[in-house]
Amino acid sequence: MRSRFLFASLTLAMLLLAACGDSGPFQRAAAPDVSVQTPDAETVRPQARPGEEGVDALPPLARSAVRTAETLDRTTPEERAAATAPAAAGAQLGETLASLGNPAEGGFWLRTGLVTEAQQGRVETRGGASVQVELRPSGSAPGAGSQLSLAAFRALEVPLTDLPRLTVFSQ
Structure with a gap:
């Protein structure tokens, strides 16, 4: 009985020692090489076609997937003309800095803390x-x-990344 216990203990010790080494059935896999190669002066880079820039330089399938301000702004020229027509002065509510709102929400609107109802x-x-x-x-x-x-930003001809200071009037 004692010899079986001794044999089992020695076998277990040998297995544990084999697991710690670099050889045997429990060998660790080598780490993959993740070095990054920096392009040099001789690396060939793709060139744009002469005269093509921006979205027009993309292949047709990629061009159809691009979402630009023009594709997101669904207001008609008539709606833009009505929105930019001169209006009565109205009461000045205050000034605010404005960022671009949700481009998926169509129309001309300003979400602001200067009003409590639409x-x-x-x-x-x-x-x-x-x-x-x-x-x-x-x-x-x-x-x-x-x-x-988005439509209001475009009508005001303000870059979409700007934070314009706006004076707000009620009608």
């Missing part, structure tokens, strides 16, 4: 461009900033 209004940039919008409450404090629709 109403018609107008926003004006410091440069004098103005657009009529639906003023929507944001639920945040009046100085917390606002969100302006």
